[in-house]
Amino acid sequence: MRKPSPTETLVVRALHTIQGPGLDVYAFFIKGGDILRVADISRIQRDAKDALHGFQRPEIRQHVKGIVDYLNQGKVLFPNAIILAMSPGVKFSASRGSRPTGDARVSESGTLTLPIYDEGRRVAWIVDGQQRSLALAQAHHTDLAVPVIGFVSDKLSVQREQFILVNKAKPLSTRLINELLPETPAIVLPRDLAARKVPAELVNLLNQDPSSPFYRLVKRTSDRAASGAVVTDSALISVIKSSLSTPLGALARFKAVGRDGSSGDIEGMYRVLTTYWTAVKVAFPDSWGKDPRQSRLMHSAGLLAMGMLMDAIYARLSPDATSEAIQHEIHKVAPSCRWTKGTWDALGLAWNDIQNTPQHIKKLQDALVRAYATSHHSKT
Template sequence: MTTNLRLPAIEIDQGRGQRVYTFAVDAKLIPSFAAIHRAGRADDGRTLVGYQRPEVVKHIRAIADYIESDRPMIPNALTISFDATVTFEPHDLNGPVGYARTGDLVVPIPADPNLRPGHLVDGQQRTAAVREADVDTFPLACCAFITGNEAVAREQFLLVNNTKPLPKGLIHELLPGTTTKLPRVLERKRYPAELVAELNLLPWSPLHDRIRTATRPDGFIKDNSVLRMLENSLTDGALYRYRDPHTGQGDTDAIIELVTNFFSAVATVWPNAWDAPPRKSRLVHGAGIIALGFLMDTICDMAAEPGSIPSTNRFTDELRRVAPHCAWMSGHWRFGTDHVRAWNEVQNTSKDQQLLANHLIRHYIEAVRGTPASQIQPNAA
């Protein structure tokens, strides 16, 4: 059986068919009509569902302690996304005054919690704190919108949290599911994030389930390392030729083919280093992944037929040229006559990424052209 909760509200017309609703409600009631849609993967393993990060217990307890204090005040509003079962009944049928009108927001509370009409877009920690606090009631201000599209709720979640310390991994997973215009820093990462998701989800990809994300926490290659490797190549490398600089999109099939061919070759040439975790292998470490991306670009420039994508076998042959100069799991990196480091002293910093990339590129060019590595001055990063 479904009951209705009637909430006095103000409807604000923001133009272009967009309306938002402001109201107050006892936050103890919010779980009865709004769920927290946590980020995860559907049964098919590919489809991203939800968008919320996990609860932070210490943060919730701190807010709850404040709510239990003598004079608590939480002025910032929660954001809730409602589906079309929620309706607004205006008080004045003659129309709004200016941009707004008052009325009742009619929110159904179903007996089955799986049919709740709302999702909490912003404010899960505050709501959880009220739930845990030893108080009978605690009203909170809310701002809501009605939509049947989860992508809209996901986009609002990104926009609301853009200036907050949202985990980067969660941002990267949410970006491919958005379509609205985002701040430039996020807009630039949307297509590379889509590629990261594909590389991690495709069963035949050498990176399948190896990239650590919010919904794939068992991966051991950091998503940000793969993202940066792709960004570098899309900006000024082998993948640039497959990208439309005006739209930011690209020939995804061709890009995926090139990257999977390359990393399949990496796995063939260095199988032990490819299967080891970063603490035991600098190949799957951030510095290694980013440096290998620059080497991939160089191989495509020097060894690929114009307009063609090198096969896995071709990449394998080219990578074997630099294999004697690599110390992914043991030994020393010999970056120069007076610059020798133990294999695990290479760190995931911009300086070391460039150092490692230039080392690989110099020895590759030496093997192809015969020019001594000491005389080659690449500038990979």
């Protein structure tokens, strides 16, 4: 759909250069109050078909208020640049004339024209600085000159890539990054983020596949009021990362060599995950799908412990083992489990005393793996 004609335009002096795969990048100053006239905030959300849109986290009102209070002090220094992703609708005209002597020739000066459209159809999107932009629009003095770096790309994958990389070293929600990673197919990630991409993709599949035992049970940052979602995505991602990084893990055999679990046989991994957790669901029907406050099986500690048991079971069975074969193994530890009532004999803890702490997680993992090993030793 074509955008309507802009009601007006904003013209600024700018420097132009090219980075990456031929992307135009501009540096310029703009009045603080004008940022939200030319740029939208792309909020992360999912539509009725569960497709992910946007990338920005929700507004942090207290943070915005703190910036507004600072700006309202009067003449303040505000050198932090806002980063914008701009559509090809912006126009740049290079300045005429010769370059000055000694010019490093890394950029050219000129005039950048930004058309102004209605909210939701604007020519740019804020990649970094949404809280600052909101504060600048609310401050008493909206004419403060603010630095802006803008790159031209209307590809959402490029915008998400820059959003993740820019915010990587800042207090950005890990769960928000985890949800965005599967939706950025072209991204070239640092090593630590690359290792999280496949686990995030698998969790995304587990939540979206109607045949998955976790179908619509996974809580995600984009969900505003997810009815029935009881499992945190970060817990499942931790289960998968642990299995990938353990040499004898159930998923490790599907990992490509040399990429820390960031690539490999995704279908094989997914098959193991759905087979195992379907068996868990069948083995503990009264504990599955409940709120973690009602069932510690769906609690982070329970998921991580059962993830460790998954590795122990697949160390004995073939990766092509059926769900029924997995159920048979799980039933060997079922008498020791106290997911919804009672006290764990091996731990001396009531079922609802289990917490998401390293100490409790380790004790629960050890208890399940020990019970499983004992069940085999007793038969020999």
